[in-house]
Each structure stands twice: as structure tokens, then as C-alpha cells.
Amino acid sequence: MGLDEEGTAPVQPLGDMPNQEFRVNGEWVLDWIARYLEDPDRYPVLAPVSPGEIRARLPAEAPEKGEPMETILRDYEDLILPGITHWNHPAFFAYFSITGSGPGILGEMLASALNVNAMVWRSSPAGTELEEVTAAWLRDLLGLPHSFEGVINDTASSSSLYAMAAAREAKLPQASATGLSGFPRGRFYASDQAHSSIDKAAITLGFGREGLKRVASDETFRLRPDALRAAIEEDLEAGIQPLGIVATLGTTSTTSVDPIQEVASVAEEFRLWLHVDAAYGGPAAMVPELRPLFSGWERADSIVVNPHKWLFTPIDCSVLYVRDPEQLKRAFSLTPDYLKTSEEGVARNLMDYGQALGRRFRALKLWFVLRYFGAEGIRKRILQHVEMARELAAWVDREPDWERVAPVPFSTVVFRFAPEGSAGEDQDRWNAAIMDRVNATGEVFLSHTVLRGRLCLRIALGNLKTRRAHLEKSWQLLREAAGGLAPSAPGD
Numbered sequence: 001m002g003l004d005e006e007g008t009a010p011v012q013p014l015g016d017m018p019n020q021e022f023r024v025n026g027e028w029v030l031d032w033i034a035r036y037l038e039d040p041d042r043y044p045v046l047a048p049v050s051p052g053e054i055r056a057r058l059p060a061e062a063p064e065k066g067e068p069m070e071t072i073l074r075d076y077e078d079l080i081l082p083g084i085t086h087w088n089h090p091a092f093f094a095y096f097s098i099t100g101s102g103p104g105i106l107g108e109m110l111a112s113a114l115n116v117n118a119m120v121w122r123s124s125p126a127g128t129e130l131e132e133v134t135a136a137w138l139r140d141l142l143g144l145p146h147s148f149e150g151v152i153n154d155t156a157s158s159s160s161l162y163a164m165a166a167a168r169e170a171k172l173p174q175a176s177a178t179g180l181s182g183f184p185r186g187r188f189y190a191s192d193q194a195h196s197s198i199d200k201a202a203i204t205l206g207f208g209r210e211g212l213k214r215v216a217s218d219e220t221f222r223l224r225p226d227a228l229r230a231a232i233e234e235d236l237e238a239g240i241q242p243l244g245i246v247a248t249l250g251t252t253s254t255t256s257v258d259p260i261q262e263v264a265s266v267a268e269e270f271r272l273w274l275h276v277d278a279a280y281g282g283p284a285a286m287v288p289e290l291r292p293l294f295s296g297w298e299r300a301d302s303i304v305v306n307p308h309k310w311l312f313t314p315i316d317c318s319v320l321y322v323r324d325p326e327q328l329k330r331a332f333s334l335t336p337d338y339l340k341t342s343e344e345g346v347a348r349n350l351m352d353y354g355q356a357l358g359r360r361f362r363a364l365k366l367w368f369v370l371r372y373f374g375a376e377g378i379r380k381r382i383l384q385h386v387e388m389a390r391e392l393a394a395w396v397d398r399e400p401d402w403e404r405v406a407p408v409p410f411s412t413v414v415f416r417f418a419p420e421g422s423a424g425e426d427q428d429r430w431n432a433a434i435m436d437r438v439n440a441t442g443e444v445f446l447s448h449t450v451l452r453g454r455l456c457l458r459i460a461l462g463n464l465k466t467r468r469a470h471l472e473k474s475w476q477l478l479r480e481a482a483g484g485l486a487p488s489a490p491g492d
């Protein structure tokens, strides 16, 4: 490539990047990814930067002239990478730990190269049909009946929003034509541990914050069916229209599992839509030992499971299962003339099952993951995470100054430093300090939650590179960080 008149910038031919240049840079990128994935723990897990630091290093304006890929890739390493929190790091234990996995990344790369938009069947026949096939494979692996059909969305937040739109459609079918004015106030129900995406969905659907009633959970953070029933009856008496119930199998804070059989009975009794949020926990239903936790979820109207959380698929990939896809379609189907095709009624047009028209070819990476690891390989990997979490839970239980706050049904342990005789407020302060100290080491990243007003620490396992040694190190760092904080603390 020649240089421009000033001799500073390369003169690019019109059209896309020349193939040879793509090949050379593509090889560099692939090699970089392979080296990166080999040992992502050479980087500090939590990005050691302050807000605004990365932005300040970047030019305020886009370049007028094209730049060589070499410079762009160098800046990627020098300017962007320092601001990355490494979700690939084997000691990333915050939020819900995840894995993009080799096969998933390769599938993502090919999907990006194909760049199809599977909005209608003819715009990507394979995109549409592979989505149907992979969602059905996963449904069978999860032990769900064939009456469920799946569509793939970006996130559980979208999937739950769409499920709740279908619930609205079932109860208030005229509302999608006329809006909500003129109807009694509508209400969804979920436990006080349900994810905030459920509140957001109620707001987005026009029911407002009060459109979701948070029902009390029990001492192990499971929705209380008696409180659910009381809330519905109270609303009926007050002239409020119950719309649906959201049960969570694997809540965000503690991974508690709502008593789904009893909740399903309440939903059936009051003829309410039952949506199950199994965004994180869902993949565990593949494991026979864990399947009993899900017993009854087949009675739901809709279920969300996120392969991008605990099924080794790169972000984003969320499968929404519905027992009556027509109900979902009624909530969203609206075909402008330019999108009408002769395949309507014969083939699925994915745009009919959600808010978005355009959709990425997400099924490809999920297909790669399911085929590469196989059901057996996935089960073993999930079980390994669960076993490591149980071991950590046992370490916590053995330590007198530490307390485990919740049961461990899956791969997340919630605990706090709580020396006997100390005040709750002091403990909150200490746990916040412990978390900050441990995260500042760059060796581990963990996050917190607040349960019954008390600050608790979480360690969530979901990365395929995590080994027992990473947990041992984390537990050691935690105990060291607690040293000297309280009179009876270790190290005092």
C-alpha cells in the first residue's frame, strides 16, 4: 500500500480490506487469542484503572484517514487491554463466572464472518433452522418436554421481558392494540430475591415499578408460596389484575431455588402465567444428580436458560423456552409489507418472537459447544464446579470466624466474616474491607451481595480453567485480609 501526499497515511484502495491483509492480520489475531487463552492469569483479573482513565488515553475524534491495522492492533494491546477485567481469568469469581470456551469462540468468529441477519427465514435459512435444532437439543438435555420450543435472544433480560409480554398478551389481549389505559392495574409476582431484570420488564411493559410485587422469601431465600398466595388474593380484593408469576431456579445473590412445584400449583389455581428464570442455574438440569432441583419446572409457561452463563458459550446467548410459541408470537408479530415472504406459515420467522427485528447467528456457537464437549463432557464440567463449590463451603464451615450464609445447591458460595460477639455493622465494614483488599491483589475478583441488610461475599464458579489451587489461594487471601480486623480474627 502506498502513502498519501503527506507521506503519513497509507492510501487504501476502495472496498474492503484486501484479502491478503485480512489473512495476515487474522493470523496475528488468532495467534493472540490462543496465547491469551493459554494463561489469562498473567493479567490482573480486575482492571487496575480508574473511571475515565481509558477514555483519557484515546483521541477525542475519529481519524479522518484510515490507519494501518498494525497501529490499531498495537493500540488494542497498549490502550484497551489495560482496561479489561478478565472474565477469562481462572480466579474470576464475581457475579456469575463464565467461560467463552474454545469451540464457542470459534463459532462466534464464523458467525461474525458470515454476518447473516436471521430476521426472517429466507434472510438466513440455516440461522433460523440451526436455532430451532440447537434449542431443541438443549431442551431435551435439560429434560424438558417437547411441548417447549426455544428461541435464542441476547440476554435473560430480553428473554424475561418477552415472556412477560406473552403473559400480558394472555391476560389482556386487547392491550397490545389499545395500550394499558382502561384496564385495571396489572401485577406480576416474584420473590424478594428475583433478578432486577424482572422489575425492568414490568416497567418496560408499562406496568411500572409497582407492576411487580416482591414476595417474601424464607430463611434459605426461597420464595414463600403462602406469601405468594396472600399477595395474589390481596390484589384480587383490591381490584388489581394478577398477570403472572416469576420463579427463580438459581437466584443471583445466593442461587436459591424457589419451590417450583408449589409455585406452579398457585399459578395453575389462579390461572397465571408462570415464567421460570433459570438464567444461571438452568444448565445444571443436564446433570442427573442436580435434576431434582428442577422438578416441576416443566409446569411453567416459559423458561429462560442462558448458555452464556454456565454453558461455556460466549456472551451473548439466552434461550427462551415457551410452551405456546403462538402466544409469544401474538405479543410480537407485526409484519411490514417489505418483510412479507412466501415462506410465512411454512417456516419460522424469528423476528416474530421478540422485540428485535435483526438477530445475530447465535445458534452457531451454541451448536459448536454442544457438539465439541458433548452432553457427557458438559455434565462432568458442571459437576466439577459444583464439587469445588461444596469443598469451599466446607472450608468456610470449618472456620469459626466465618459464616456461610446460604445453602450451596449449585456452584456459588455466599459467606461472611462474622466473628462471634461482633456487631453486624462492624461485620459489614470488615467484609467490605476484605473484599477490597482481596480484589486489590489482582489475583482474585469476587463480588458482594446484601442479604437481610447484611453485606455478604460471594464466590461463583463457572470458568473451565478454575482449579482447586485458585480456590485455595482465594481462601488464603480472604483469611489474610481478615487478619487484624477483629479481636478474634486470625493473624491477630
Ligand code: PLP
Pocket: 096, 154, 155, 156, 157, 158, 195, 197, 248, 250, 251, 252, 277, 278, 279, 280, 306, 318
Ligand atoms: N436472571 C438471573 C437469575 C441472573 O442472575 C441474571 C444475571 O446475572 C439475569 C437474569 C440477567 O441476565 P442477562 O445479563 O443475560 O440479562
